[in-house]
Amino acid sequence: MTPLDYIIVVGFLMAMAIAGLWISKLIKTSDDFFVAGRELTPFILAATITASNLSMFHIVGMGGTAFKSGVSIIWQNWTGDIALVLSGLFVLPLMRRLRIRSVPEFLEMRYSRGLRTLVGGFWALRLCIYLGLLLYIAATTAIAITGTSEQSYFIWLLVFSIVAILYSAIGGAWAVAIMDSVQFLVMLTGMLIVFPIAMHLVGGLPKMLHDFRMSPQADHLTLIPQAGDFNWLFISSMMLLGFKWSTIDQSILQRAFGAKSPRVGAKGMIIAAIITTPMVLLYILPGLAVTRLHPQPFGPDNNADVAIPWLLSTQLPLVCKGLLGFVLCGLVAAQVSVVTGDINSVATLFTSDVYRTLKSVEPTQRQLLRVVRTCSLLCGVMMIVFAQIIHSPRFHAGAVNINLFIVGLFDMPLFVIAVIYGLGWRRTNWQGALAGFLGGGLAALSCYARVQLDFGHARKVAPIVGGVAALLITPIVSLMTRPSDDRAVFASMHAHADDGDVKPFNLIPSSFLGKSGALIALGGFVVFMTGVFAGGAGFAAAGPLAVGGMIAVFIGGLVRVYSA
Amino acid sequence: MDWMTLTIELVGLLILCIWIVVPITEFKEILHKIRPHLHPPEDQANARDDQE
Numbered sequence: 001m002t003p004l005d006y007i008i009v010v011g012f013l014m015a016m017a018i019a020g021l022w023i024s025k026l027i028k029t030s031d032d033f034f035v036a037g038r039e040l041t042p043f044i045l046a047a048t049i050t051a052s053n054l055s056m057f058h059i060v061g062m063g064g065t066a067f068k069s070g071v072s073i074i075w076q077n078w079t080g081d082i083a084l085v086l087s088g089l090f091v092l093p094l095m096r097r098l099r100i101r102s103v104p105e106f107l108e109m110r111y112s113r114g115l116r117t118l119v120g121g122f123w124a125l126r127l128c129i130y131l132g133l134l135l136y137i138a139a140t141t142a143i144a145i146t147g148t149s150e151q152s153y154f155i156w157l158l159v160f161s162i163v164a165i166l167y168s169a170i171g172g173a174w175a176v177a178i179m180d181s182v183q184f185l186v187m188l189t190g191m192l193i194v195f196p197i198a199m200h201l202v203g204g205l206p207k208m209l210h211d212f213r214m215s216p217q218a219d220h221l222t223l224i225p226q227a228g229d230f231n232w233l234f235i236s237s238m239m240l241l242g243f244k245w246s247t248i249d250q251s252i253l254q255r256a257f258g259a260k261s262p263r264v265g266a267k268g269m270i271i272a273a274i275i276t277t278p279m280v281l282l283y284i285l286p287g288l289a290v291t292r293l294h295p296q297p298f299g300p301d302n303n304a305d306v307a308i309p310w311l312l313s314t315q316l317p318l319v320c321k322g323l324l325g326f327v328l329c330g331l332v333a334a335q336v337s338v339v340t341g342d343i344n345s346v347a348t349l350f351t352s353d354v355y356r357t358l359k360s361v362e363p364t365q366r367q368l369l370r371v372v373r374t375c376s377l378l379c380g381v382m383m384i385v386f387a388q389i390i391h392s393p394r395f396h397a398g399a400v401n402i403n404l405f406i407v408g409l410f411d412m413p414l415f416v417i418a419v420i421y422g423l424g425w426r427r428t429n430w431q432g433a434l435a436g437f438l439g440g441g442l443a444a445l446s447c448y449a450r451v452q453l454d455f456g457h458a459r460k461v462a463p464i465v466g467g468v469a470a471l472l473i474t475p476i477v478s479l480m481t482r483p484s485d486d487r488a489v490f491a492s493m494h495a496h497a498d499d500g501d502v503k504p505f506n507l508i509p510s511s512f513l514g515k516s517g518a519l520i521a522l523g524g525f526v527v528f529m530t531g532v533f534a535g536g537a538g539f540a541a542a543g544p545l546a547v548g549g550m551i552a553v554f555i556g557g558l559v560r561v562y563s564a
Numbered sequence: 565m566d567w568m569t570l571t572i573e574l575v576g577l578l579i580l581c582i583w584i585v586v587p588i589t590e591f592k593e594i595l596h597k598i599r600p601h602l603h604p605p606e607d608q609a610n611a612r613d614d615q616e
Contacts, residue, residue: 043582043583043586047583185580185583185584188580188583191576192573192576192580195569195572195573195576196573199566199569204565204568205566205569206566206568275579278572278576278579281572282572282576
């Protein structure tokens with residue numbers, strides 16, 4: 001890296017910190033901090049959801065995986081986009097209508113305050129660990145690109161976290177929303193610079209595809225492979241986790257809860273899904289290009305995470321001075337926007353779901369703002385601590401496994417009690433939900449005990465076991481205990497008029513066009529899953545079939561959300 | 565530049581252009597809406613001073 005590159009990156013970081021301070025003037029109430037005063041419009045929402053969805057973890061990690069294993073890793077993102085559309089149509093509007101700030105808040109409305117405190121506290125801790133992982137990846141990528149020594153790891157941690165803490169602690173959801181939009185632009189510009197350079201280096205995209213077909217690595221181009229690490233089974237699991245992510249993930253839902261109305265929330269989620277889909281190609285295809293440009297493995301274990309940093313640090317300085325610095329701003333923007341979004345989520349979860357529920361007297365707006373800012377700072381400290389732990393030699397090999405371990409434990413049980421039974425079966429009570437959440441989590445944990453900490457195997461089984469256990473335990477315990485009174489919650493969810501919207505957004509559309517749109521979206525999903533299973537059976541047309549189904553989901557979603 | 569790269573690049577540029585124009589307009593509207601919140605009218609500010 002040249003001094004000019006450093007000046008560009010430092011200037012960008014300083015500009016973001018100053019912008020955070022300016023935005024803090026907008027914060028007057030805790031609703032401003034948590035959900036941007038519920039004033040966000042569809043495109044701003046889409047930008048903030050997209051920015052929350054694309055981090056350095058995706059650009060460096062997924063691009064690197066494409067280099068090592070082929071193009072099918074693209075489904076990790078595309079299944080999330082399909083789930084985002086279906087969640088926007090069928091789940092988010094119900095939750096947004098309740099004017100909640102988090103999923104645990106919904107759990108209190110639907111079940112009990114104790115369950116809200118338990119899940120809120122657990123979720124905040126889980127996000128802190130994930131933030132530590134993001135910081136770890138950012139710092140190690142910075143070391144790889146700048147060529148600085150391993151000793152500079154802590155300094156890189158501080159650089160990334162100070163900026164993120166500064167403007168998310170002060171500016172809250174407004175800062176996250178406005179800066180996400182700015183960072184989205186910088187990130188997209190960076191990707192638009194790297195993509196044509198990478199394609200030029202391999203002699204153009206058609207030539208690269210032709211060379212792959214003629215090489216022993218022809219299977220790198222199979223969209224839905226029959227075998228391998230990222231095969232049809234992996235895509236099916238990703239689809240399941242995509243539903244979980246798009247319906248209960250705090251960082252996604254909190255952005256959507258900032259919408260002006262349920263319909264605006266749904267529009268934001270669908271636009272975000274459609275925008276993200278072609279953008280994924282901008283970092284998956286450069287990853288594939290590295291396979292042609294650097295046929296030798298990176299190190300003895302062929303570390304895939306080094307592929308994109310290698311492309312940037314070796315090729316960009318040859319094109320133009322300062323270009324590496326600008327593209328790094330895009331990567332930093334991607335990382336900081338995700339980190340700040342998650343810090344805001346942790347602060348919301350702790351203040352709204354733990355602090356508030358434990359206080360006997362309702363705190364004032366000023367007290368809430370003080371607590372939420374202190375939480376943001378504490379979360380920053382915790383993520384630095386976790387990033388240090390992950391970096392230590394004892395945990396170094398298991399960074400991604402640690403994250404998958406935590407995700408695999410309680411995420412699916414929470415999805416079952418909040419979405420499947422919470423929205424779908426009125427007879428479910430708090431006793432059933434609590435038993436389902438804890439029982440599902442413990443059942444998932446038992447998988448790790450049974451396979452004697454073989455993470456690779458257990459992480460495939462644990463989410464399914466946890467989800468099935470929660471599916472069985474919740475109704476059994478609910479039927480054995482007294483039913484709860486939840487009429488008010490269900491009446492609010494199915495209200496006939498929405499605030500901030502002339503036409504209410506009903507689950508079942510009232511117009512012919514709306515009904516057609518919803519049916520096209522659902523039909524598209526069926527076609528997509530048929531394509532995935534056809535890939536498992538080895539059909540050559542499986543990939544195009546699945547992509548066609550995905551496009552139908554998008555078209556149906558758009559038609560539905562823009563009609564009555 | 566080949567047609568495939570060009571198509572993907574143009575789609576990306578289109579998203580970029582939409583993202584520059586639309587959010588600026590939308591943020592302007594939101595800022596206009598909450599501006600009184602940031603700068604209260606003079607008579608309200610004076611009333612607050614009198615109370616103090």
